[in-house]
Each structure stands twice: as C-alpha cells, then as structure tokens.
Amino acid sequence: MSTVIAFIVIFGALVFFHELGHFVFAKRAGILCREFAIGMGPKVISFKKGETVYTIRLLPIGGFVRMAGEDPETIELKPGYRVGLVINNGLVDKIILNNKEKYPSARIVEVEKADLDHALMISGYAEDDNEVLTHFQVSPKAVAVEDGAETQIAPYNRQFASKTLGQRTMAIFAGPLMNFVLAFFIFLIIALFQGVPANDPTLGNLTDDGAAKQAGLMEGDKVEAIDSAEISTWTDVVEIIRQSPNKELMFSVVRDGQALEIPVTPKEVEAENQSIGIIGVYSPVEKSPVRSLTYGFEQTYFWTKEIFIQVGKLITGQFSIDMLSGPVGIYVSTDTVAKSGIFNLMKWGAILSINLGIMNLLPLPALDGGRLIFFGVEALRGKPIDRHKEGMVHFIGFALLMLLMLVVTWNDIQKFFL
Numbered sequence: 147m148s149t150v151i152a153f154i155v156i157f158g159a160l161v162f163f164h165e166l167g168h169f170v171f172a173k174r175a176g177i178l179c180r181e182f183a184i185g186m187g188p189k190v191i192s193f194k195k196g197e198t199v200y201t202i203r204l205l206p207i208g209g210f211v212r213m214a215g216e217d218p219e220t221i222e223l224k225p226g227y228r229v230g231l232v233i234n235n236g237l238v239d240k241i242i243l244n245n246k247e248k249y250p251s252a253r254i255v256e257v258e259k260a261d262l263d264h265a266l267m268i269s270g271y272a273e274d275d276n277e278v279l280t281h282f283q284v285s286p287k288a289v290a291v292e293d294g295a296e297t298q299i300a301p302y303n304r305q306f307a308s309k310t311l312g313q314r315t316m317a318i319f320a321g322p323l324m325n326f327v328l329a330f331f332i333f334l335i336i337a338l339f340q341g342v343p344a345n346d347p348t349l350g351n352l353t354d355d356g357a358a359k360q361a362g363l364m365e366g367d368k369v370e371a372i373d374s375a376e377i378s379t380w381t382d383v384v385e386i387i388r389q390s391p392n393k394e395l396m397f398s399v400v401r402d403g404q405a406l407e408i409p410v411t412p413k414e415v416e417a418e419n420q421s422i423g424i425i426g427v428y429s430p431v432e433k434s435p436v437r438s439l440t441y442g443f444e445q446t447y448f449w450t451k452e453i454f455i456q457v458g459k460l461i462t463g464q465f466s467i468d469m470l471s472g473p474v475g476i477y478v479s480t481d482t483v484a485k486s487g488i489f490n491l492m493k494w495g496a497i498l499s500i501n502l503g504i505m506n507l508l509p510l511p512a513l514d515g516g517r518l519i520f521f522g523v524e525a526l527r528g529k530p531i532d533r534h535k536e537g538m539v540h541f542i543g544f545a546l547l548m549l550l551m552l553v554v555t556w557n558d559i560q561k562f563f564l
Contacts, residue, residue: 149258149481154206156480156495160325160502161209167324168317175313178214178304180297185209197287197298213317221290221297223260223268230257231268237285238268241299243292244402246523255282263302307533315521320512325503326446332496333445337438340489341431347377348430349399356426362411363427364401371398380429387412391423449500457504511543
C-alpha cells in the first residue's frame with residue numbers, strides 16, 4: 147500500500163506542476179481555461195472555482211488544461227434554434243439550450259443570427275413579440291445551459307488563438323519548464339535537510355557491516371594518505387578504493403590530532419559491469435543554504451544532461467525500445483526506491499520530473515515540443531498553419547504515442563510479472 151501511495155503522490159505531483167505551468171501562463175495571457183485535470187478517463191472528483199472546473203480523473207497517465215479555442219467551441223447557435231435567454235441588467239447571462247420550462251423567467255427566442263465570438267450578439271424573434279427582430283447583447287461571461295450543465299462562452303479575445311505568438315509559446319513551454327523548476331526545488335530541499343556532499347577527505351557516516359568500520363576507522367577521521375599516496379580530496383579516496391577490490395590498503399589518518407595507520411581491505415562488488423572496491427563509508431556533508439542552492443542547480447543540470455544522452459542513444463539505435471519503461475516500470479522502480487528512504491524517493495521524483503520535462507519537449511506531434519515546432523514555423527512564415535491540418539498531425543501523433551505506450555507497458559509486464 148505504501149508503494150501505491152508513493153507512486154500516486156510522485157506521479158500526481160509531476161503532472162500537477164506540469165499542468166500548473168500551462169494553467170498559470172494561460173491565465174496570465176487572458177485565456178479562458180475551462181478545465182484543469184489530473185489523470186485521464188472518467189472523472190473521480192470534480193469541482194468548479196471561478197471559470198475553471200478542477201478534476202481528478204481515474205487513469206493516472208497524464209493530465210491536461212482545456213483552454214478555450216484549442217478545440218472547436220461546443221456552443222453553436224444556428225438559425226432556427228429556439229433558446230431561452232435569461233437577461234440581467236440588459237445583458238444575456240444565460241442561454242438555455244433545452245429544458246427551457248425550468249427557467250420561467252427566460253425569454254424564448256427563435257435565433258435568426260448569433261455571434262458569440264466577436265459581436266456577442268443574438269438576433270431573433272421572441273415568442274412574446276414574434277413579428278419584430280430583436281437584438282440581444284450577450285455578456286462576455288454568459289453561460290450556455292444544456293441538461294443542467296453550464297458552459298461559459300469564450301469570446302475570441304479569451305481564446306487561445308487570439309493571443310500573441312509569444313503568449314501562446316509561453317503557455318505551452320511553461321509546462322515542461324515547471325518540471326525542471328520542481329526538480330530544482332526537490333534537490334534544494336534534500337540538500338537543506340541532508341546536507342551536500344563535500345569534497346573533503348574526511349570520513350562521513352560508516353555502515354555497520356562495512357570494511358571501514360570493521361578495520362577501526364571512525365567518522366571524522368581525516369585521510370592524509372593511502373598506501374603512501376597523498377590524499378587531498380574525497381574524489382582521491384573514492385578512486386583508490388574503487389580500483390582496489392580485495393587489496394589491503396594502508397590508511398594514514400588523523401584523529402583528534404593523532405596520526406594513525408589503519409589497514410583496510412575493500413570488499414569487491416559488481417557495479418557498471420565491472421568489479422570495484424567499497425569500504426562502507428559516506429563522504430562528509432556540509433549544510434549551507436548557499437551550497438544547497440548551487441547543489442540544486444548542479445543536480446538539475448547533471449540529470450538533464452544524462453537524460454538527453456540516453457535520448458540521443460535511443461535515436462541513434464544504441465538504446466533499445468525494450469529498455470524503455472512506462473507506468474508499470476516506474477511503479478516497480480518506485481517500490482524499490484521507496485524502501486531505501488524518503489530522501490532517495492524524493493531524488494527519484496526529481497529525476498522523473500526532469501525526464502517528463504524533456505520527453506514533453508521532444509519535437510513530436512501531440513507533445514508540447516511538437517506544438518512549439520508549429521509555433522516556430524508560424525514565426526518563420528508570418529502566419530499560423532491551418533488549424534485543421536495541425537490538428538490532424540497532432541491527432542495522428544497522439545494515436546502513435548498511445549500505441550507506443552501500450553508496447554512499452556506490455557514490455558514492462560513481461561519483464562516484471564511474466
């Protein structure tokens with residue numbers, strides 16, 4: 147159960163902050179955000195605050211912010227439609243599409259013409275005066291009501307397409323950006339609580355079953371030399387130990403001002419397809435807000451670079467698709483990491499956040515990176531690509547991504563459960 151909770155918290159946080167980036171910059175640009183959703187599929191929890199419906203959906207495989215104008219607007223009033231208009235202070239604030247008998251105060255109107263994008267006007271013949279064509283001004287925040295559900299209209303200036311290229315670009319780019327910001331803050335918090343590894347040849351914590359403790363080394367011992375080789379950094383200590391599995395090493399250390407000579411034999415372990423030596427000792431740590439800040443940047447940069455390298459290997463064929471992991475593989479890995487402590491779990495979450503940010507920036511249809519490519523083409527040609535053509539490209543891309551997810555998930559099931 148603890149693994150399930152850890153998986154939901156981590157995955158939920160990654161998706162939440164990603165979609166929050168889209169949401170915040172879309173709102174800043176004045177775009178009407180109809181829905182902020184975590185997950186896909188049927189709604190589990192739903193509530194409305196302001197203009198936006200916030201939902202948690204059943205399948206934990208992503209999320210979305212539904213911005214007005216990205217999909218065809220669902221509110222369409224054609225000539226001949228009979229609708230109910232609820233008018234307040236001279237403006238239509240509710241358009242009743244059916245079940246009009248539930249709104250006795252509404253004026254029943256046969257639509258002659260309607261423009262809910264620019265003019266915000268409905269022209270038609272009211273039942274109480276069907277000889278005269280009447281023009282009704284619509285509030286920019288009016289809602290259409292169908293089967294009791296309200297949908298706010300989206301004037302053109304509240305739609306995604308009406309915004310400048312820069313505003314649209316930031317609304318899309320902000321999603322992946324927030325994943326990098328989240329990773330930075332996770333690494334920062336880890337450093338503030340756990341400390342930052344220092345490159346000082348002073349021994350940190352020792353494991354109870356490690357060769358260092360068994361040989362008599364103690365936390366706080368400063369290593370001056372190993373087998374007469376002068377030591378100046380923690381990196382020097384690690385390199386000599388790694389290269390000496392099952393070989394006795396003479397540690398020259400200073401403890402409380404006293405020089406000591408202590409023989410230690412590193413144990414042999416397999417790592418990175420080679421045999422290395424370990425003695426069961428951690429590097430010293432320093433706790434400093436400034437150092438924690440730089441550590442957050444360093445770790446975010448390091449893992450960003452490492453993931454880009456792996457993506458490059460995938461593109462060049464050095465990395466097999468069978469090595470990719472989907473939700474099932476991430477769940478299994480989360481189970482393993484969760485057993486090693488909260489800080490390792492936090493680090494795992496930060497790495498996944500960077501991975502999500504990078505994957506979304508890949509120039510593939512249906513991903514944020516694919517949409518940014520279309521914006522780049524728009525900037526070069528001076529006008530946007532036809533929305534229907536772009537929509538078709540994204541639809542095909544989404545279908546292929548779903549197929550890839552099915553393949554990866556099946557590989558994970560075979561790998562871990564069959």
